[in-house]
Amino acid sequence: MREFRYEKATDPAGAVALLAGEPEGAYLGGGTNLVDLMRLGVATPDVLVDVRQLTSTEVEDLPDGGLRIGAAVPNADLAGERRVRERYPLLAQALLAGASGQLRNRATTGGNLLQRTRCTYFTDTTMPCNKREPGSGCGAVNGYHRNLAVLGATNEGADSSHTCIATHPSDMAVALRALDASVRVLGADGERSIPIAELHRLPGDDPSRDTTLAHGELITAIDVPALPWATRSRYRKVRDRASYAFALVSVAAAMDLQGDVVADVRIALGGVAHVPWRATVAEDLLRGGPATEAAFVAAAEAELAAADPLSDNAFKIPMATNMVTRTLVQLAEARA
Amino acid sequence: MTATTERAVGSDVRRIDGPAKVRGLAPYAFEHEVDGTAVFVALVQSTAAKGRITSIDTSAAQALTGVLAVLTHENAPRLGDVADEVVVLQSDRVQYVGEPVAAVVAETSEVARDAAARVVVTYDAQTPDVELRTDRDDLYAPEQLMAGFETDSVIGDVDAALAAAPVGVDITYETPNQHNNPIEMHATVARWDGDVLRMWDANQGPHNLVPVITEAFGITEDRLHIVSPYVGGAFGSKAYTHVHQLIAGMAAKVTGRTVKLELTRPQMFTLVGHRTPTIQRLRLGAELDGTLTAISHEVVEHTSQNAEFAEQTATATRLMYAAPARRTTHRLARLDVPAPTIMRAPGETPGMYALESAMDELAVVLGIDPVELRLRNEPDRDPERDVPFSTRNLVACLRQGAERFGWAGRDPRPGVREDGRWLVGTGVAAATYPTRRRPSAARIEAVPGKPYVVSIDASDIGTGAWTALTQIAADALRVPMDRVDLRIGDSRLPKASGAGGSTGITSWGPAIMAAAEQLADRDIPAGGLTVTGEAGPGDEAEQYSSHAFGAHFAEVRVDRDSGEVRVPRMTGVFAAGRIINSTTGRSQFLGGMTMGLSMALHEESVLDRTHGHYANHDLAEYHIAANADVGEMDISWIDEVDDLHNPLGAKGIGEIGIVGSAAAIGNAYWHATGRRVRDLPITPDKYFR
Numbered sequence A: 001m002r003e004f005r006y007e008k009a010t011d012p013a014g015a016v017a018l019l020a021g022e023p024e025g026a027y028l029g030g031g032t033n034l035v036d037l038m039r040l041g042v043a044t045p046d047v048l049v050d051v052r053q054l055t056s057t058e059v060e061d062l063p064d065g066g067l068r069i070g071a072a073v074p075n076a077d078l079a080g081e082r083r084v085r086e087r088y089p090l091l092a093q094a095l096l097a098g099a100s101g102q103l104r105n106r107a108t109t110g111g112n113l114l115q116r117t118r119c120t121y122f123t124d125t126t127m128p129c130n131k132r133e134p135g136s137g138c139g140a141v142n143g144y145h146r147n148l149a150v151l152g153a154t155n156e157g158a159d160s161s162h163t164c165i166a167t168h169p170s171d172m173a174v175a176l177r178a179l180d181a182s183v184r185v186l187g188a189d190g191e192r193s194i195p196i197a198e199l200h201r202l203p204g205d206d207p208s209r210d211t212t213l214a215h216g217e218l219i220t221a222i223d224v225p226a227l228p229w230a231t232r233s234r235y236r237k238v239r240d241r242a243s244y245a246f247a248l249v250s251v252a253a254a255m256d257l258q259g260d261v262v263a264d265v266r267i268a269l270g271g272v273a274h275v276p277w278r279a280t281v282a283e284d285l286l287r288g289g290p291a292t293e294a295a296f297v298a299a300a301e302a303e304l305a306a307a308d309p310l311s312d313n314a315f316k317i318p319m320a321t322n323m324v325t326r327t328l329v330q331l332a333e334a335r336a
Numbered sequence B: 001m002t003a004t005t006e007r008a009v010g011s012d013v014r015r016i017d018g019p020a021k022v023r024g025l026a027p028y029a030f031e032h033e034v035d036g037t038a039v040f041v042a043l044v045q046s047t048a049a050k051g052r053i054t055s056i057d058t059s060a061a062q063a064l065t066g067v068l069a070v071l072t073h074e075n076a077p078r079l080g081d082v083a084d085e086v087v088v089l090q091s092d093r094v095q096y097v098g099e100p101v102a103a104v105v106a107e108t109s110e111v112a113r114d115a116a117a118r119v120v121v122t123y124d125a126q127t128p129d130v131e132l133r134t135d136r137d138d139l140y141a142p143e144q145l146m147a148g149f150e151t152d153s154v155i156g157d158v159d160a161a162l163a164a165a166p167v168g169v170d171i172t173y174e175t176p177n178q179h180n181n182p183i184e185m186h187a188t189v190a191r192w193d194g195d196v197l198r199m200w201d202a203n204q205g206p207h208n209l210v211p212v213i214t215e216a217f218g219i220t221e222d223r224l225h226i227v228s229p230y231v232g233g234a235f236g237s238k239a240y241t242h243v244h245q246l247i248a249g250m251a252a253k254v255t256g257r258t259v260k261l262e263l264t265r266p267q268m269f270t271l272v273g274h275r276t277p278t279i280q281r282l283r284l285g286a287e288l289d290g291t292l293t294a295i296s297h298e299v300v301e302h303t304s305q306n307a308e309f310a311e312q313t314a315t316a317t318r319l320m321y322a323a324p325a326r327r328t329t330h331r332l333a334r335l336d337v338p339a340p341t342i343m344r345a346p347g348e349t350p351g352m353y354a355l356e357s358a359m360d361e362l363a364v365v366l367g368i369d370p371v372e373l374r375l376r377n378e379p380d381r382d383p384e385r386d387v388p389f390s391t392r393n394l395v396a397c398l399r400q401g402a403e404r405f406g407w408a409g410r411d412p413r414p415g416v417r418e419d420g421r422w423l424v425g426t427g428v429a430a431a432t433y434p435t436r437r438r439p440s441a442a443r444i445e446a447v448p449g450k451p452y453v454v455s456i457d458a459s460d461i462g463t464g465a466w467t468a469l470t471q472i473a474a475d476a477l478r479v480p481m482d483r484v485d486l487r488i489g490d491s492r493l494p495k496a497s498g499a500g501g502s503t504g505i506t507s508w509g510p511a512i513m514a515a516a517e518q519l520a521d522r523d524i525p526a527g528g529l530t531v532t533g534e535a536g537p538g539d540e541a542e543q544y545s546s547h548a549f550g551a552h553f554a555e556v557r558v559d560r561d562s563g564e565v566r567v568p569r570m571t572g573v574f575a576a577g578r579i580i581n582s583t584t585g586r587s588q589f590l591g592g593m594t595m596g597l598s599m600a601l602h603e604e605s606v607l608d609r610t611h612g613h614y615a616n617h618d619l620a621e622y623h624i625a626a627n628a629d630v631g632e633m634d635i636s637w638i639d640e641v642d643d644l645h646n647p648l649g650a651k652g653i654g655e656i657g658i659v660g661s662a663a664a665i666g667n668a669y670w671h672a673t674g675r676r677v678r679d680l681p682i683t684p685d686k687y688f689r
């Protein structure tokens, strides 16, 4: 572990100013991911700017009926927040499906969005990894990749500097992706708002970059727009044990059911891609169609048709197909 | 010593070390402050699995303020003639990923770790060979197995009997690499006082370490003092000396300081052993009524370049069921992996998983209830050794378990029970574990008006042995427990066997009883009286076959959409001799069954074929059962006293609980889904193949 300086600012702008002058610095949220990576030598910041108590810890109502979640709101508080549980059950469920009680107390909303992949080659500095060390190759593609991506990954072989089949590990982000949240960001040039769809990026030709944020940009809040029919929503996570494990596959879904017709639907998948994966193919097929199991299966299969699995993660295709189907069936059967 | 008190043995006594532990007052190895001036050791580990070190550059590490020494093979003290697997920092050869190639000693652990990261090592590395397969042409038969078992056993013409059997199964099972992972990571605090080496160390028996450490440092036994009062779990990984203890001794010698060395969790996956993976071919032949005519159990497993660890995987098959023709074999592949070690019920755990799965599959083919099939093949003597069992109560365990679990009337058809989206099934498996005892000595100091000081170098690795031995001592001395002051975990106490092989109580208890015997009917003079006693194996091991037995029943639910597996309830019934303490005894069974559940559903260390390392080397990726995975655990035991084996009538209870429990879950998984998963663990992905 490299020695580092610890800094605190008095306001968000001060934190941004501090980090702007520190090309190797990083913001510190709850530290539940960053400090682990520092111990492992994967992250080597020379300065930590503590933002855990700096951005808002409040959840505020937005005029349209949505919510603004401060970046410093702990995962546990957000999961327990009444307005979240009532308006966006899938978000509360996703948060509670993640990590452990202790970690959720400590972890922040901003930090959760930016947590890094759990790929074991990424977290082991003695191994090749294009994400950690661009151009070093991908250890996972010919190695242990049972829980890595089947959608949107670049897989050109272990030696290609583009290959990365990492997954984004956050549960919360999958629900936020289904809800079309946007991320408020403060940078040296002022504030901007990024649709969550544009925050996380596919590995493409630069697996080292998880997101489109520039160095020093600070997440201040997440806006979740109103979605009245999100009361009919669920988060379903499949994992290797009953609690305290990352998703093999997860599904965040909401349905606007009008009689027997799917008037509108949102589906996002976790555990399958480098980003929280929005199942737009499936959504388009379902919208305006019948709320039947056969339609759900067809939509799920169509979404997964683009999957490009390796030897040990192909199971994610039938698993994700089943979980999308089952989640939609349950939503169609549920009383909103 | 005339007043007879109530018997402490058999009663439900709380852990006497519990209050100190929950208040944080029980010092574990790393917490020993010793003299407040300790310095810290961090390890540099090989990134090559096989090859030679071509250069080590320690200059950047040495330049850091606070670094006291950097030990490498070029400058480390020479060790004596110790086994290859503990030879460390002695040459440029590397034999597994993670082998220590340098050790930094620094004033703080932070500086030590930082410096370790700055040591630059280059290798002439070769491609590692870590893949266990049955078609390898280099499989070999070891001279003998662990614990002195014969490598192979053959009775009768097995192939002919198999060919002639009206019904048979021929199935291969696989169990993965697993890591012991006690909560307390291995730690050693070491200091040289002149030519005396003192160690505060986490182990399963200080005396176990004495031969290797004295040899390594060329000292006599009286110049080594190991102190280990409290140990936070071990499961076999702390039974033997490992490289970190020798590195700590070297670092203390070179710096002249008290050094602290604690392994990190990832280091637990390379430096202190693992359970070998196994590939096991089971062939059973039977008459139509279920009578077994032939049993063949062939095992392929691995060992390392630097050790021959030959796990006794098929040995339980030698005594489990009656059959005229029988064969067991063990073959090893020597791979570029760290040395395997013992892990809770080594041999029986993987072996009985395979045998008890095969018995279930045979029951299905025969159309006979799997409990009944086992009852029909109950031997009346040890079928290979042809000696009587000292006690054998498998039948009682199966019957009592079936009763408690509600087995009667079970529909044998697989894949037909649903509860919502859950597929539901039940399964059974039997268990066995050898009963053994080892030589041990104990000392009792009696002073009028004071508690008896009972000393023995026993270990309580979290099992409750401290409490159970105090109960035994109290009864032997015929005093209440508060009149006994038991001292354990110190190499200067009378020599005792280590906490392993479920032999603690059967070895240490009789030694304490023998010492107490010396005091019987003697007046204690005002100046006090010290007596010693010894106990150990007699000819019972030749005369009898002595084993604990058990039966596991499990209910399994499998989500038909996701393949997730849940075990809402298990019943375990054990015949394990006299149970000294029902609370700590139950905990041993419970812990064993839980670890078996964890083996069935979760545990697997994944070896990377290209790099030769264990890829999932932390507890976020190497899954063990969490609380939410463990359902209702119904645990009971048969009243059994095995005084043909030892004067306490006890057997060991630390390991029997894990044996067979994975098979019961696997069998229930089949009953739920109609699919057999024959390679553990049964993770959700396997539902989709």
Ligand SMILES: Cc1cc2nc3c(=O)[nH]c(=O)nc-3n(C[C@H](O)[C@H](O)[C@H](O)COP(=O)(O)OP(=O)(O)OC[C@H]3O[C@@H](n4cnc5c(N)ncnc54)[C@H](O)[C@@H]3O)c2cc1C
Pocket (backbone or CB within 6 Å): A026, A027, A028, A029, A030, A031, A032, A033, A034, A035, A036, A051, A055, A071, A075, A097, A098, A099, A100, A103, A106, A107, A108, A109, A110, A111, A112, A113, A114, A115, A169, A170, A171, A172, A217, A218, A219, A220, A244, A245, A246, A247, B620
């Ligand atoms: C054992 C374990 C199990 C886990 N299981 C799960 C699970 O099942 N599901 C799941 O979703 N998660 C899981 N997690 C991950 C956990 O949710 C994340 O570690 C946590 O949400 C990160 O939040 P944090 O505030 O601690 O972030 P930090 O560790 O402080 O930071 C993470 C990253 O975000 C950056 N950052 C932090 N705040 C800001 C900000 N405001 N603006 C810009 N950048 C910022 C940091 O620089 C860093 O790069 C698990 C973690 C552990 C250790």
Ligand code: SF4
Pocket (backbone or CB within 6 Å): A117, A119, A120, A121, A122, A128, A129, A130, A131, A132, A137, A138, A139, A140, A141, A148, A163, A164, A165, A166, A207
């Ligand atoms: S999958 Fe991505 S993160 Fe994992 S080793 Fe390959 S490049 Fe690195």
